[in-house]
Amino acid sequence: MSLSELRAGLISGRWTSVDLVEAYLAKINQLKHYNAMIFVKDRELLLSEAAALDKERATLLSFQADNKASVKLIGKLHGIPIIVKDNICTFGMPTTAGALALKDAESDFDAEIVCKLKNAGAIILGKSNLTEMANFIDTHHTWGWSYMGGQTINGISGSAHASGSSSGSACAVALGICPCSIGTETHGSIICPSMQQGIVGIKPSRGLCSNIGIIPISTTFDTAGPMGRTVEDVAVVLETLSNSDEKFSDLNAYSIKGTRAGVALKCISEIGDNDSAYVVYHFMKLVGELHTLGCTPIHEVVENKVLSELACVDHKSISALEEALNEDYYYLNKCEFKDGLADILAKFHSVPSNVRDLASLIAFNKEHPDALNPLTKNQAILIESNNTNGTADTKYKPSLERVEFFSKTVIDYIFNDDLDFLLTTFIGADDPAIYGLAVMSGSPIITIPLGRFPDVPSYRTFHGFTNCPGVGYGLILIGKHGDDHKLLCYAKQIENMLHRC
Template identity: 35%
Template structure:
């Protein structure tokens, strides 16, 4: 546990799960920086550390000593995925050499909320380059700047992506907390595979300003932690409206203390829809899922099976949306950067940069970038139809319909299977997951550790309607407290015979 002792009789700060024992924020920050220095050469989970972290921690300790405590997370260190801007002299690279000098000297609103609440920005976590949108044959967790993130449970296994560094770092004790981002699976998959709690919020609850984008319809940032309580505390800090991000116009009305009222009894009498259509791709994961369902029943949950749902049309429409929005949203982001530091100003420029930079294309190509470049813009009728179809099929005719037909308050499913072997020649050996419905609908998705397959963690997903974060956190908390399935990583080199 990461423990902050209290100065001058200040009210007790909550414990944060991790590996470093410390009496002050400065001690904790020093400790995590030392762990990063020790373990990161193997894990490649962190791209850069914040040169001002220790000074920031000392200032926060002085505030605490003077009786000022900004939030329950005052003094707690946190890592940011390296597509999130921070005004601390670190570059925001999205893992690409095209952005290696992208020092913007501006805080993303989510970062300003974190620092205003007294958190210490430790640095930037590695990620799947461009948040895994460059190629369908990519290696999750690889970036030209950061190398390949290793899974701390078994080092030759994937940490999933795109928030791979955030997941591996928290799991391995390089930080007690991290922020990831998700378009479809990029928080929940690495959280599950690294034995963590991960929350993808409702799109529009958290600002996306000054975050390198893929899709304004699906992108969101969210917490990756070792406990549901910590995830709830981080969400409480980062939620809220942003005038520069119209999707957040209703966020202040939804903002609350997500950690308040978490109950071990939250599953009693609650009806849950069991997404059987998200099983079958990993028999060993299915066995762990069946055990999780028994645990839910033991806590008083009422389970209703849902055997069939066709995601095919959703996936096809999602591709049109993501590629079209990538081209437009990336151009808008690049236009906001300093042209002296970032020469690429459009997606076409990035494609040309990659072709001229051998390291970028050494393992896989950029066919997804090239598909996106051929799209016709945000007024294209094909895009508008795909956007409307995907939202309808995943939301009103997907999650909402399942909940209405079953009378359930949330859907449960295995998040994804265990981590696959890193394969730079063939790319990811990705099985199945429960990520697409909530990602496309823009609805919240929580994953909580539910056990392991031969020492590799797997997660249990709780999926709900829009703005149901408090409900999902409460359900996840009750399940977590009843089972305590999370185990520390083993750092095995391999489990191959």
């Protein structure tokens, strides 16, 4: 059920927030084997909170003299249950990032985005599972697995291919154990699990939502974002989370008619296997239908685009540039992770393990080998991060400057080709280079479901992981920095077109 339907039911009195909490708790218990959740708040506390919100809503609705005005006073999330990822600090709940070392760790404060949710009247049901430490432990760490939550199961395929790192947040929405959830992304951690579990997810423009109170990987590149069943749902939640006054929930504000969409795929010559061809066929079929919305697709303008016009870029293609920047990107993430983890844990009220920084986390994991992923038993990324000097490292500032300058320069260059937004998709296990540059530049990115992989033998073995039968794939829209509202409007109109097909 969509947020608008839930809200309409609350306003009309067809149900109460108490009813919703009871229903979602029952479903969480029924589907707990999917490992979507790490922590669920105490039932009696949730019911008490819901009852108080029901009473508050009834009081507002009782002002019959100006009933329309009183309804407007009730926020779009008032009395609506929401789930947040377990690297987001939430008062009265542990925040573990899935790690044994942070079991029962409590911040005793809310992240700024949680404050916004609560101020809007949302009910925080609990904390979702994730790839432990947001997938920044080891290069071979399993997506969707954490010590505290186990292996998240894909909410639409029933397989272990839930992607990450916001695996549980996506699963919770896909299963219907909450209408919307909050994930976080550094590089793909909202978009990937949303795609593979058949839901809508948005990574907002960098800086649109506060990172304060979130266990970080990168204080520069991390962002929180909503995940839901529809574009309208994520737009409503983003309106609450954001530091902007924009009415993102007004999805008629911008028309896709008259826009130009850059189609960004790998070279067609690189797409030779049946699995990739299946996705590309569906993707290109949708692109061909854009004319019905008055949108003009511009083909092969990105991944093969020669950058010879940019004297400052010493690379022939987008792919070559993204590959060259990746080394800097991941190195500066390691530097920021070292400092950021120590900074956030220093603010925690209680950490029973006494882990307060990266060095003590590594030592704890060595002393408790069962804490590490059983398939790897390694923590190479943690060790490499700890071996830096953090943001004081001599390589840090030059790496950050290169990544920010070149990614922004190229993204701006692409959009200066009179494009309004970009369209792409993930092919197999590989993301298109334009996605990486968009992440580095801080562009907004949204995914909407396109379909699910069929039960065909070749799909079971492709890359040994990604294209499992029933796993979802999606359409990705990338916008200019700050164009979140436009991107949501375009996505809504494409979503409507898909539903009509």
